[in-house]
Amino acid sequence: MPEPAPGRTRASAPGQTSARGREPLDGAREFIDELVGDRAADWDRDGLLPDDVLRALAGRGLLCAQVPAAHGGPGASSAANGAFTAYVGSRCSSLRSVMTSHGMAAWTIQRLGSAEQHAAYLPKLAGGRLAAVAFSEPEAGSDLSAIGTTIEPDGDGVVLNGQKTWTTAAHYADLIVVVGRYGSGAAAAVVPASAPGVTVERVPRPSGCRAAGHAHVRLDGVRLPASAVLGGGQPLMLLVTTALAYGRLSVAWGCAGILRACLGAAAEHARTRHQFGKPLAAHQLVGRHLANLLTAERTVTRMCEHASGCWDSGSPDMVMATVLAKQVGAVQAAQGAATAVQVLGSAAAHEGHVVERAYRDAKLMELIEGSTEICQLILADHAVSGAAV
Known part of the structure; x- marks a missing residue:
């Protein structure tokens, strides 16, 4: 087992304090403040996150904080990781x-x-290694049953062919988890x-x-060992x-x-602008x-806390709670960012302003990890079934 990075403490179990009496994510927000500073607007304009920032976060396990301590991760609970995710989201939605x-x-690796x-x-x-997960394809967006990418056995390995589109973080990734x-x-x-x-x-x-x-990721006869295949069949x-549940809750947080940044x-x-x-x-x-x-902001936070509570307790309501949190979060973020623009007026019309970025970023939240319409269909089916959320 690799040793923890300097200054990092292993957690005894998800959501619990470590043997040294520290929480898994102690100091994580301060670390984000140090790394991000006032640079988020520049990153947005340039369209790039610095490699050293990503590697620093990855090296402390903060990009996947729920990975157990037994595998070198912080071992954070969903609730703790969610609160940290919201903090990062208030500073830089791209990060x-x-x-x-x-x-x-x-x-996905943990589960499969x-x-x-x-x-x-x-x-x-x-x-320290960076990863992405690839679902969507040119003909398979909301309808992921139309996925055409293939993972075919070939001797003692497999061969991958297909095309993935709009794979977040793939530009930075060392490893890409491809669904096919x-x-x-x-x-x-x-x-x-x-x-x-x-x-x-x-x-x-x-x-x-x-x-x-x-x-966009193209796979042309990519040969891998059989050990690279997760959950075959x-x-x-x-x-x-399985994979989307994590993504939906992360997006919701x-x-x-986004709403906290807009509200602030x-x-x-x-408070400071005077008129009449x-x-x-x-x-x-x-x-x-x-x-x-x-x-x-309070509504979305409470929805996320409920969903993370379901996650941490292993509640059978977990999947539906994550869909609900994602749906409420995305819709409220998009509406809230538009409201913030209305309050700030021309002050928010400058490229890179925190509210201007939020306005653009929040709209994407209604499209990814299950569009607003897909989430509504899932929730409607749940309502018709008579089950409690």
């Missing part, structure tokens, strides 16, 4: 998006991998980005989360749902962070906007 994709890759695969991959993801068809079922494969036959083409100038490293939608900026502007002889905050219609922002 939070990389966390989500990297964390999904680690979670064998003990040998856990030992082979998880210490790498908690120790495997016999009559499905599997995921851990693919080195440097493997022969892998082509990663960065998406130019996306409208939101511009520095998250979105990329499982039903496709079961495999996809990120939406809480809008409240500060309303008094602060904006003293005008009732502006006050209504601030009240709505506060309500949205």
Whole structure:
């Protein structure tokens, strides 16, 4: 087992204090403040996150904080990791998006991998290597049952062919967890980005989360050992749902962070900007906007706390709670960011402003890890079934 990075303490169990009396994510927010500083706007304009920032976070296991201490991770609970994710999301949604994709890759390995695969991959993801997870394809977005990528046995290994699109963090990734068809079922494969036959083409100038490293990934006869295959033969939608559960909850917590950033900026502007002889905050219609922002942030946070509580307790309601948190979070973040723009007016019309970035980033949250419409269909089916959320 690799030794923890300097200054890092192993946790005795997820969500518990370590033997030295520290929480798994002690000091993580301060570390984010040090790394991000006031550079998020520049990263957004440049469309790139610095490699040293990503490697520093990955090296302390902070991109996949729920990886157990036995595999070199912080061993954080979903609740602790979620609160940290929201904090990162309030500083830089692109960085939070990389966390989500990297964390999904680690979670997929945890859920689908064998003990040998856990030992082979998880210490790498908690120790400095960067990862992404690839689902969507040109003809398989919301309808992931249309996935055409294949993972075919070939001698003592497998061969991958297919194309993935809009794979978050793939531009930075050392390893890409690729979901594809495997016999009559499905599997995921851990693919080195440097493997022969892998082509990663960065998406130019996306409208939101511009520095998250979105990329298209082409797989042309990529040969891997059989040990790279995770969960071979499982039903496709079961495999996809397993990975998406982590992503949906991470996105939801990120939406809480977006709302906090918007609320903070809008409240500060309303306190200090004067019109008609008094602060904006003293005008009732502006006050209504601030009240709505506060309500949205508190609502999304409570939804996320509930979903993480279900996750940590192993509740059978976990999957539906994550869908609900993602749906509420994404819708409220998009509406809340628009509200913040309304409060700030032209002050938020500058590229890179925290609210201007939030306005663009929040809209993407309604599209990824299950669009608003897909989440609504899942929730509607749940309502019709008569089951309690």
